[in-house]
Amino acid sequence: MKNGMNFFKKGKWLFLILIALVILPNFLKDEPYILHVFIMTFVYLSLAQAWNLIGGYAGQISFANHAFFAIGAYTSTMLLIHLNLTPWIGLFAGVVIAMCIAYLLGSQLLHLKGHYFAVATIAFAEILKLIFLSWKGVGAAYGLSLPLKMPSFYYLMWTSKLPYYYLFLIVAITSTILIYTIDRSKGGMYFRSIKQDEDGAEHRGIDTSYYKLLAFMISAGICAMIGTFYAQYILYICPRSCIDIMMSTKCILIVLFGGLGTVVGPVLGACILIPLGEYTRIKLGGGGQGWDYIIYGILILIIVLYRPEGIYSILRRYKKNVQKMLRG
Amino acid sequence: MSKKCLEVKSLTKRFGGLTALEKISLHVNEAEIVGLIGPNGSGKTTLFNCITCFLKPNSGKIFLKGIDITNRSAHEIIQEGVSRTFQITRIFPELTVMENMLISICHKNENRIKSIYKENNRDEIKKASELLEFMGISELSGEPGGELSYGQQKLLALASSLMQNPSVVLLDEPTAGVNPTLINKIMDRIIEANKEFGVTFFVIEHNMDVIMNISMRMYALATGKIITEGKPEKVRNNPEVLEAYFGGE
Numbered sequence: 001m002k003n004g005m006n007f008f009k010k011g012k013w014l015f016l017i018l019i020a021l022v023i024l025p026n027f028l029k030d031e032p033y034i035l036h037v038f039i040m041t042f043v044y045l046s047l048a049q050a051w052n053l054i055g056g057y058a059g060q061i062s063f064a065n066h067a068f069f070a071i072g073a074y075t076s077t078m079l080l081i082h083l084n085l086t087p088w089i090g091l092f093a094g095v096v097i098a099m100c101i102a103y104l105l106g107s108q109l110l111h112l113k114g115h116y117f118a119v120a121t122i123a124f125a126e127i128l129k130l131i132f133l134s135w136k137g138v139g140a141a142y143g144l145s146l147p148l149k150m151p152s153f154y155y156l157m158w159t160s161k162l163p164y165y166y167l168f169l170i171v172a173i174t175s176t177i178l179i180y181t182i183d184r185s186k187g188g189m190y191f192r193s194i195k196q197d198e199d200g201a202e203h204r205g206i207d208t209s210y211y212k213l214l215a216f217m218i219s220a221g222i223c224a225m226i227g228t229f230y231a232q233y234i235l236y237i238c239p240r241s242c243i244d245i246m247m248s249t250k251c252i253l254i255v256l257f258g259g260l261g262t263v264v265g266p267v268l269g270a271c272i273l274i275p276l277g278e279y280t281r282i283k284l285g286g287g288g289q290g291w292d293y294i295i296y297g298i299l300i301l302i303i304v305l306y307r308p309e310g311i312y313s314i315l316r317r318y319k320k321n322v323q324k325m326l327r328g
Numbered sequence: 329m330s331k332k333c334l335e336v337k338s339l340t341k342r343f344g345g346l347t348a349l350e351k352i353s354l355h356v357n358e359a360e361i362v363g364l365i366g367p368n369g370s371g372k373t374t375l376f377n378c379i380t381c382f383l384k385p386n387s388g389k390i391f392l393k394g395i396d397i398t399n400r401s402a403h404e405i406i407q408e409g410v411s412r413t414f415q416i417t418r419i420f421p422e423l424t425v426m427e428n429m430l431i432s433i434c435h436k437n438e439n440r441i442k443s444i445y446k447e448n449n450r451d452e453i454k455k456a457s458e459l460l461e462f463m464g465i466s467e468l469s470g471e472p473g474g475e476l477s478y479g480q481q482k483l484l485a486l487a488s489s490l491m492q493n494p495s496v497v498l499l500d501e502p503t504a505g506v507n508p509t510l511i512n513k514i515m516d517r518i519i520e521a522n523k524e525f526g527v528t529f530f531v532i533e534h535n536m537d538v539i540m541n542i543s544m545r546m547y548a549l550a551t552g553k554i555i556t557e558g559k560p561e562k563v564r565n566n567p568e569v570l571e572a573y574f575g576g577e
Contacts, residue, residue, distance in 0.1 A: 192422065
């Protein structure tokens with residue numbers, strides 16, 4: 001909690017941005033598309049923070065985050081369809097299932113180093129996708145449409161985009177505070193040491209397998225939570241849209257672009273790349289598919305060539321000046 | 329009669345057909361500084377790797393204060409109280425000097441779930457500062473580890489190995505690649521830590537001046553076997569040691 005409070009004390013400007021984010025959508029009631037872009041930014045910001053924990057801090061390149069996202073989405077949706085259970089319970093169930101699967105998967109795979117772990121996670125996600133594509137119980141390739149319920153907080157369904165906006169804003173803030181807290185903690189230090197030199201960390205008495213597993217499970221839990229909310233927002237889920245490796249790839253791009261292993265990195269990355277992607281998709285979408293990815297690719301190339309630490313490092317360099325300016 | 333702190337009993341390590349260590353038996357008493365010398369490739373670092381279970385020995389036992397620690401995982405052995413430094417220093421370049429110290433705290437009874445939202449407590453920070461002060465690098469505590477000179481890294485590695493109140497510290501060539509002034513400083517700090525805090529050291533060293541000066545007892549290793557042990561003078565003048573180092577007729 002103390003860490004959380006520090007987070008708010010850190011700068012008045014942070015408060016200003018938050019207040020702006022709270023007030024702003026009231027002027028955008030008639031602009032559902034812009035609200036949608038905001039919502040997607042928050043979704044990816046949270047997903048990127050989740051990836052940041054396992055990839056940016058603990059240094060384990062996972063391509064399975066979208067699989068946990070799908071597990072969260074499918075669990076709550078199935079419970080809602082068959083048992084008429086509130087998505088809040090579905091959320092809890094989804095997070096628990098995702099963390100259990102992450103535990104089983106992680107305890108088997110996390111001893112793999114570097115690219116091998118990445119490849120193994122891709123395999124897991126692709127297997128899951130194939131299972132869901134042919135599993136009739138979960139709608140197979142057709143997917144699942146969520147039953148429409150009375151718009152309420154209980155069913156997490158609303159007719160306007162505004163409540164979703166606030167929901168995802170809270171999710172994004174919560175996941176960022178979570179990462180901030182971990183960043184400041186002893187565990188954050190252990191994660192970073194594991195990333196830099198795993199054997200070295202082991203020789204300082206750190207149980208590296210345990211901490212890697214912990215990071216993987218927390219990351220999976222966050223993804224599953226976002227999956228549930230996302231399903232409630234989109235109201236339709238299918239393997240092709242939910243278990244899409246581009247989702248994990250996008251998260252990685254966001255984190256790399258913003259700054260790997262930093263709290264601010266994913267925030268910056270998501271706030272720049274997602275609106276940019278949406279914009280290019282609209283403006284250039286007619287010219288063919290995938291323009292947003294082409295733009296991403298070029299940006300990432302530039303960043304990797306000139307600023308491998310991400311754009312947050314540019315800001316950090318001028319941090320003192322900026323702080324002076326803001327305080328004075 | 330002083331108590332045995334670390335004891336290795338007929339330890340054997342083979343790499344395929346090559347026997348790197350053959351039935352090594354040795355012990356380090358509490359509050360003692362013991363040297364380990366031997367030509368390149370004689371198995372000194374392999375022995376350290378076996379003690380911290382970085383490598384699994386083929387046979388033999390290792391005891392720490394009477395407790396069998398053979399084949400336990402590296403972090404468990406470190407948590408039991410064996411600290412170690414490496415020949416080529418292994419500090420974390422992107423963590424600050426202070427963070428490098430703080431991750432080396434005693435992890436034995438740490439609440440691991442709590443650790444992901446709790447910061448280090450004051451005692452731990454105070455201890456880290458004191459040790460950095462002791463090594464004379466306290467002014468660097470905010471610097472990233474990667475920006476330290478090699479000698480400073482050696483001092484940091486030594487300081488962080490003392491963080492967890494270890495039962496025994498294994499030092500792998502603490503003065504290799506370091507300038508003479510700093511060598512004296514490192515030597516001085518090792519002796520001081522031993523006298524003041526009663527830290528037990530087991531030291532691999534090639535620099536004869538250093539090892540003769542600091543160690544109370546010595547073992548000499550050649551081609552995976554202990555060829556002699558005893559007081560430093562005795563070991564240095566042992567004909568077998570001379571032959572192993574300089575080659576016989």
